[in-house]
Amino acid sequence: MLSPRNILILAVVVSVYQYATTGKVSWVETAYKSIENRVTGYATRPEAGWRKAADKIEDLGAAREATPTDFEITGKVVRVADGDTLHVFGDQVKTKIRLYGIDAPERDQAYYRQAKDALAGMTAGQTVGVAVVEQDQYGRTVGTIYLDGKNINRAMVQRGYAWWYRRYAKYNRPLQEAEKYAQAQKLGLWSDPDPIPPWEWRRGRN
Numbered sequence: 001m002l003s004p005r006n007i008l009i010l011a012v013v014v015s016v017y018q019y020a021t022t023g024k025v026s027w028v029e030t031a032y033k034s035i036e037n038r039v040t041g042y043a044t045r046p047e048a049g050w051r052k053a054a055d056k057i058e059d060l061g062a063a064r065e066a067t068p069t070d071f072e073i074t075g076k077v078v079r080v081a082d083g084d085t086l087h088v089f090g091d092q093v094k095t096k097i098r099l100y101g102i103d104a105p106e107r108d109q110a111y112y113r114q115a116k117d118a119l120a121g122m123t124a125g126q127t128v129g130v131a132v133v134e135q136d137q138y139g140r141t142v143g144t145i146y147l148d149g150k151n152i153n154r155a156m157v158q159r160g161y162a163w164w165y166r167r168y169a170k171y172n173r174p175l176q177e178a179e180k181y182a183q184a185q186k187l188g189l190w191s192d193p194d195p196i197p198p199w200e201w202r203r204g205r206n
Contacts, residue, residue: 070131071129071130071131071146072130072131072132072143073088073090073095073097073129073130073132073141073143074090074127074128074129074130075088075089075090075091075093075095075127075128075130076088076089076090076125076126076127076128077123077125077126077127077128078094078125080116080119080120080123080124081096081116082104082106082107082112082115082116082119083104083105083112083115083116083118083119083156083161083162084098084099084102084103084104084115084119084156084162085097085099085140086099086119086123086145088128088130095130095141096140096141097130097140097141097142097143097145098136098138098140098141098142098143099142099143099145099152099153099156099162100133100142100143100144100153100168100169101144101153101164101165101168101169101172101175102153102156102157102162102163102164102165102169102175103162103163103165103197103198103199104116104119104156104161104162104163104198105162105189105198105201106198106201106202108201109196109198109201110189110192111161111188111189111192111195114161115156115161115162115188115189118156118159118161118188119152119156119161122147122152122155122156123145123147123152126147127147128145128146128147128152129145129146129147130143130144130145130146131143131144131146151174153175154174154175154178155178157175157178157179157182158178158179158181158182158187159182159187159188160182160185160186160187160188160189160190160191161188161189163179163189163197163198164176164178164179165199167199
């Protein structure tokens, strides 16, 4: 392997020779472009490390989605508590479901009633499927609600009745895109120029 000193000497010799024979030194630019092509070429290859990491992140977000065969709970919505919580009755058991990845306005916030009514309008009395994500610290079942193949969690965000709860659904791209759409269209709570997220509201009340 050449030492740094020998590499420098070689570079000077090559530069002098090229200038003497062509009137310009172009090998540096050629070498740079070659290195750049190698780097960018690798970055776009499927086996590139960063692409694998990005794909893994996408998988984490997609894991919260589901198809009908994946539902851990299927039943009728018998109560809607607010814009992000409802009760499902199935197999002789009533289960309280906290909608995963979204946060709707609290009782004393603007759009609380609209959010609750929107969720009730879509689900009350309907038979839904629940893709369970976890049990939260309050003992509630956290999951994604589906009705006839429609993701209700995402619909609530896309219509401007709930926020994307990024703290708990950081990699959920569909919810992120739904919120961007609602913001751009100034739907629901986004018609307010500066809506306060529920988590900030709760922090201010404690």
